[in-house]
Amino acid sequence: MSWITGLAFVFFAPFVGGLIAGFDRKITARLQGRIGPPILQPFYDVGKLLQKDNLVVRRSQHLYTEFFFVLTIFTGALFFAGGDLLLVIFSLAMAGVFFALGGYKASSPYSFIGAQREVLQMVSYEPAVLLAAVGMYMVTGSFKVSVIAAYPKPLVMLLPGIFFAFFFILPVKFRKSPFDLSTSHHAHQEIVKGITTEISGKTLALVEIAHWYEYVFVLGMGYLFFASNIWLGLVMTFVIFELLLVVDNSTARVRWQAMMASSWIVALVAGGLNILYLMLRH
Amino acid sequence: MGMLSKSPWVIHYDGSSCNGCDIEVLAALMPRFDVERFGVVNTGNPKHADILLLTGSINEQNKPVVLNIYEQMPNPKVVLAVGICATSGGIFRECYNVLGGADKVLPVDVYVPGCAVRPEAIIDAVVKGVGILEQKRAAMLAAQKA
Numbered sequence: 001m002s003w004i005t006g007l008a009f010v011f012f013a014p015f016v017g018g019l020i021a022g023f024d025r026k027i028t029a030r031l032q033g034r035i036g037p038p039i040l041q042p043f044y045d046v047g048k049l050l051q052k053d054n055l056v057v058r059r060s061q062h063l064y065t066e067f068f069f070v071l072t073i074f075t076g077a078l079f080f081a082g083g084d085l086l087l088v089i090f091s092l093a094m095a096g097v098f099f100a101l102g103g104y105k106a107s108s109p110y111s112f113i114g115a116q117r118e119v120l121q122m123v124s125y126e127p128a129v130l131l132a133a134v135g136m137y138m139v140t141g142s143f144k145v146s147v148i149a150a151y152p153k154p155l156v157m158l159l160p161g162i163f164f165a166f167f168f169i170l171p172v173k174f175r176k177s178p179f180d181l182s183t184s185h186h187a188h189q190e191i192v193k194g195i196t197t198e199i200s201g202k203t204l205a206l207v208e209i210a211h212w213y214e215y216v217f218v219l220g221m222g223y224l225f226f227a228s229n230i231w232l233g234l235v236m237t238f239v240i241f242e243l244l245l246v247v248d249n250s251t252a253r254v255r256w257q258a259m260m261a262s263s264w265i266v267a268l269v270a271g272g273l274n275i276l277y278l279m280l281r282h
Numbered sequence: 283m284g285m286l287s288k289s290p291w292v293i294h295y296d297g298s299s300c301n302g303c304d305i306e307v308l309a310a311l312m313p314r315f316d317v318e319r320f321g322v323v324n325t326g327n328p329k330h331a332d333i334l335l336l337t338g339s340i341n342e343q344n345k346p347v348v349l350n351i352y353e354q355m356p357n358p359k360v361v362l363a364v365g366i367c368a369t370s371g372g373i374f375r376e377c378y379n380v381l382g383g384a385d386k387v388l389p390v391d392v393y394v395p396g397c398a399v400r401p402e403a404i405i406d407a408v409v410k411g412v413g414i415l416e417q418k419r420a421a422m423l424a425a426q427k428a
Contacts, residue, residue, distance in 0.1 A: 025318075033313040037321050044321055047285030048332070051419060053356035055329055193327040200329040200356050 002146075006081025009216065010073055017212025018042045020219070024245060031249045042212070046205045054201035057106045064102035065203050071095035072210040076217035082146025085133045092129070092217075095210075096122045099195065103182075106198035114194030118182035120256045124263040125169040128162075129221075131271035135162040136224070138278045149227040156225040156236075161274030163225050165267040167240065172263070173218045175211070176248040179259050286332070286358070286419055287412040289321040293331035295351055297384070298374060299338025302398035303365035307335060310401040317405055328354035333411050335404075336384045339367040339374045345387050352388050358418035360411040363390045364404055366397045373397075 022039040029036025038044075056062070075091045078084075096118065103115030137143050139158050140151045148155070156163045171179040183194035191197075199207055222240045226233040254262075296304050310317050311324055325331050328351045340348060352361070363384040366372040371382040384390050391414045394407040 029316070029318060034316040035319050036316070037318050041289065041321050044285050044288035048289040051284070051286055052332070052358070055354070055356050193325070193330060196330075197327055198329065204330065 003081050006077040009076050009080040013076060013216040014209050014212050017215040020215050021212060027245050028249060046208050049205035050202055052201040054203060057198045061102050061105045062203055064098045064105060065206055067098040068095050069206050069210045071098060072213045076213050079145055079217055079220055082144060085143045085145055089129055089133055103195035108198045110191050110197040111195055113191050114182045117256060118195050120260060121172045121182055124260050125172045127264060128165040128169045128267040131267055132162050132166050135159045135275060148224060152228055154226050154228045159274055161270035165271040168266045169263050170244055171247060174244060178251040178254045180253055181256055284416055286415045290332050290408060290412050291323045291325045291330055292333045292335050293325055293328050294335045297338030297344045298341050299367045303337035306398050306401050307404060310404050315401045322408060331355050332359060332415060334361045336363050336368045337365045339371045340381045340384055340386055341379045348387055358415055358422055360391045360415050361388050362392045362407050362411050364394045365399050366395045369393045369395050
């Protein structure tokens with residue numbers, strides 16, 4: 001891993017992420033007994049959004065969305081270049097903050113609620129992600145992604161609790177049920193469209209592409225738990241994603257209190273016990 | 283075919299009606315007809331929508347609402363009047379507060395009569411609307427150049 005993989009992420013992640021999103025919609029449709037859209041549908045959607053007018057509520061809103069876009073790419077590129085995991089997590093949080101700020105800035109009640117929920121989501125997933133970094137450090141002795149990925153044994157063997165906590169917060173990052181609070185692809189009528197309510201046209205296309213980058217980055221982080229063998233890693237990443245879709249289609253959205261309480265409890269209990277085990281191991 | 287015709291996002295608004303057409307609209311999203319095959323998504327947000335699908339007649343109370351939704355949609359956009367009530371006022375035509383069909387307040391592109399409309403007719407209307415969407419896009423580009 002080096003800057004080449006980072007650069008490869010910048011150029012190829014949108015294609016992979018878009019395909020993942022299309023695959024997601026197809027599988028979701030099949031689980032609901034429908035035929036579903038073509039696999040390339042997300043690309044059609046973004047292509048269409050680029051051809052639409054861009055309605056501007058406030059100009060500065062775009063700036064925040066663009067920062068979100070750039071920082072999301074930066075996060076993933078840093079991760080795939082084998083950079084420092086803590087810096088990756090920090091820039092992920094920064095990207096999320098800019099996205100939420102964009103929602104606040106639009107000063108519409110719907111996007112305001114969406115932005116508040118986006119912040120709550122960040123607060124919910126942050127402990128599990130941080131614990132994942134801490135656990136990986138305790139096993140491999142480094143925060144560098146390149147060193148962690150080169151560890152000879154699958155990390156999940158030593159970090160089962162942390163992996164469970166990480167899997168638990170995956171629906172938050174993928175904006176899936178039961179934690180699709182800030183904006184959702186399925187529940188279309190609840191708070192209109194949450195944080196993206198006031199985002200339209202080209203800016204919305206930008207947000208979609210940023211989400212594709214995010215998909216690849218988050219799945220990459222899941223891959224890290226199985227990175228000792230590339231095939232095991234790829235297969236398990238696929239399995240994680242499939243499980244995520246099953247969870248998405250078999251659960252209803254929860255209230256934010258439940259999301260925060262459950263994700264913190266899982267992170268602190270499962271992740272905390274795991275860390276305790278690592279400390280007592282030697 | 284451009285990208286517009288591959289991903290029409292629909293916003294659905296019901297004026298004053300018996301809800302029969304609305305049930306048919308939702309039926310078109312169900313497994314049997316599954317309009318998502320063609321990329322159609324039922325969105326609740328006018329700012330993401332390409333097609334305004336109106337059912338029911340227009341009255342004094344919902345006139346500003348319909349206009350507001352229409353004005354919030356980014357160009358190019360298309361209006362479908364689905365059901366006989368949205369087309370002409372239908373059975374509610376003679377009511378004291380009813381103005382008539384959707385074309386009393388908005389430029390309607392596709393009329394779909396029927397009581398209630400069949401899901402097949404709605405799908406057909408969306409396909410027709412998508413064609414008009416492409417024409418409007420071409421007109422927009424031509425206007426930009428001029």
